[in-house]
Amino acid sequence: MIKIIDYKAGNAPSVMHALNHLGFKAEFAKNKSDLANSTHIILPGVGSAKATMESLAELDLIKPLTEKVLGEGVMFFGICVGMQVLFDFSAEENTACLSWLKGQVVKFDREKVRVPQMGWNKVSFANKSGYFYFVNSYYVMPEDKEIIWGTADYNGRFMAAIHRENIWATQFHAEKSGTAGLKLLNRFLTPEGSECLQNA
Amino acid sequence: MLTKRLIACFDIIDGRVTKAVRFQDNIDVAPAEELAHILYEAEIDELIFYDITASSEKRPIDIETVKKVAQLVFIPFTVGGGIKNLSDMYETLKAGAEKISIDSMAVRDPSIITAGAKAFGSQCIVLSTQVKREKNLPSGYEVYIDGARKATGLDAMEWIKRAEELGAGEICLNSIDNDGTLLGYDLNLMKMAQGKVSIPLIASGGAGKPEHLSDLFTETETQAAIISSMLYSPRLERNFAVKELKEYLLTSNIPVRPPSC
Numbered sequence: 001m002i003k004i005i006d007y008k009a010g011n012a013p014s015v016m017h018a019l020n021h022l023g024f025k026a027e028f029a030k031n032k033s034d035l036a037n038s039t040h041i042i043l044p045g046v047g048s049a050k051a052t053m054e055s056l057a058e059l060d061l062i063k064p065l066t067e068k069v070l071g072e073g074v075m076f077f078g079i080c081v082g083m084q085v086l087f088d089f090s091a092e093e094n095t096a097c098l099s100w101l102k103g104q105v106v107k108f109d110r111e112k113v114r115v116p117q118m119g120w121n122k123v124s125f126a127n128k129s130g131y132f133y134f135v136n137s138y139y140v141m142p143e144d145k146e147i148i149w150g151t152a153d154y155n156g157r158f159m160a161a162i163h164r165e166n167i168w169a170t171q172f173h174a175e176k177s178g179t180a181g182l183k184l185l186n187r188f189l190t191p192e193g194s195e196c197l198q199n200a
Numbered sequence: 201m202l203t204k205r206l207i208a209c210f211d212i213i214d215g216r217v218t219k220a221v222r223f224q225d226n227i228d229v230a231p232a233e234e235l236a237h238i239l240y241e242a243e244i245d246e247l248i249f250y251d252i253t254a255s256s257e258k259r260p261i262d263i264e265t266v267k268k269v270a271q272l273v274f275i276p277f278t279v280g281g282g283i284k285n286l287s288d289m290y291e292t293l294k295a296g297a298e299k300i301s302i303d304s305m306a307v308r309d310p311s312i313i314t315a316g317a318k319a320f321g322s323q324c325i326v327l328s329t330q331v332k333r334e335k336n337l338p339s340g341y342e343v344y345i346d347g348a349r350k351a352t353g354l355d356a357m358e359w360i361k362r363a364e365e366l367g368a369g370e371i372c373l374n375s376i377d378n379d380g381t382l383l384g385y386d387l388n389l390m391k392m393a394q395g396k397v398s399i400p401l402i403a404s405g406g407a408g409k410p411e412h413l414s415d416l417f418t419e420t421e422t423q424a425a426i427i428s429s430m431l432y433s434p435r436l437e438r439n440f441a442v443k444e445l446k447e448y449l450l451t452s453n454i455p456v457r458p459p460s461c
Contacts, residue, residue, distance in 0.1 A: 014298065017271050017296055018274055047321035114398055115398065115399070116323050116369060116399070117202060118423070119203060119424070120203045120205065131457040131458070135323045136323075137323075176275055176298060178243065180460075181274060182274055
């Protein structure tokens with residue numbers, strides 16, 4: 001079963017609407033036992049890194065999520081702040097994050113660009129590109145460049161999407177990026193789609 | 201690079217989109233979810249939805265219509281009108297909206313901006329404000345509330361600056377003077393605003409032809425434009441397709457999300 005983590009500051013309903021539109025059945029997950037039969041886990045994100053981490057801690061989800069994704073290798077998709085919290089540390093209110101991946105989350109330079117970045121930006125993948133919807137004041141600087149799947153430009157290039165084994169994540173809102181975003185979610189949820197990405 | 205956004209803005213009465221001129225004489229256009237779906241398919245970049253009679257009828261926002269629209273469109277979707285507190289915001293977001301627009305309520309109680317930003321993040325709070333030229337105020341613009349009917353004495357530039365400080369993530373400036381006139385956006389207003397705040401700005405009021413969009417995006421730093429009349433107002437001799445507007449902007453070297461086919 002596909003599980004969408006439903007925590008206080010997330011936009012789980014939007015993600016649910018998108019999956020239903022694609023023809024998938026999914027359930028909201030609010031605690032450890034909700035994750036038991038998960039095949040795919042989606043961590044939506046809006047709001048701050050700190051609020052997200054606090055919310056995950058409050059629901060007692062940090063350990064079970066880590067076990068599922070890093071231990072059992074359940075397919076995982078993080079969106080926006082749901083991507084940022086996978087790293088070690090966020091400069092947003094100095095927040096310690098999940099540390100599944102090595103790297104820091106830093107803020108865009110307000111002297112150079114309007115913050116938050118809000119709107120459709122062009123994301124370049126290995127051999128194609130597309131437009132996706134972003135809302136972010138912070139971006140990830142990963143240590144391991146191998147995980148970078150897509151990048152975009154906002155006062156210099158930043159990481160827009162990650163793919164490493166079972167972990168997928170996007171800085172943009174795939175659930176709110178029209179047909180391009182729906183296609184990407186569909187690829188994550190179908191074995192054929194995942195495979196075609198591995199070989200891309 | 202980040203592209204400029206074209207936003208369709210719906211004034212909703214009883215679940216249906218209406219169109220007004222200078223905030224009066226609304227005429228009926230279509231059911232909200234029907235028009236939302238058509239514009240989503242046409243690749244509009246974003247939708248804003250104002251429940252324009254919720255405040256005056258002293259009732260909560262029309263959540264059922266928000267839900268219907270949210271199930272059909274997979275682009276950002278802002279909802280405003282009749283939102284009074286955090287619990288209204290929460291219900292609206294739960295129904296599938298991305299952002300909350302606050303207007304008159306924020307003038308009456310500015311702390312709602314901070315409370316909303318703390319609870320859901322700044323990116324969630326759009327401060328929308330109706331402004332009118334008033335030469336006796338420092339910026340030359342005054343803030344109006346209650347459907348642009350009531351003058352507040354507030355200076356528009358002071359107000360948006362304060363809203364940014366209080367935690368708003370985006371500002372939507374509606375020119376009462378230009379609204380529905382089809383004579384173009386108030387460029388002077390947008391130029392002044394871009395120097396006052398560092399968050400994204402949306403221009404609203406006055407667009408009637410594609411050139412108005414290119415004027416806005418070349419002469420100001422404004423990031424998004426509301427285009428309602430041009431898309432669907434029955435008062436216009438000719439409406440424009442989203443694709444047509446985007447193609448026009450692309451040939452004018454203005455970055456927009458290109459039409460997919």
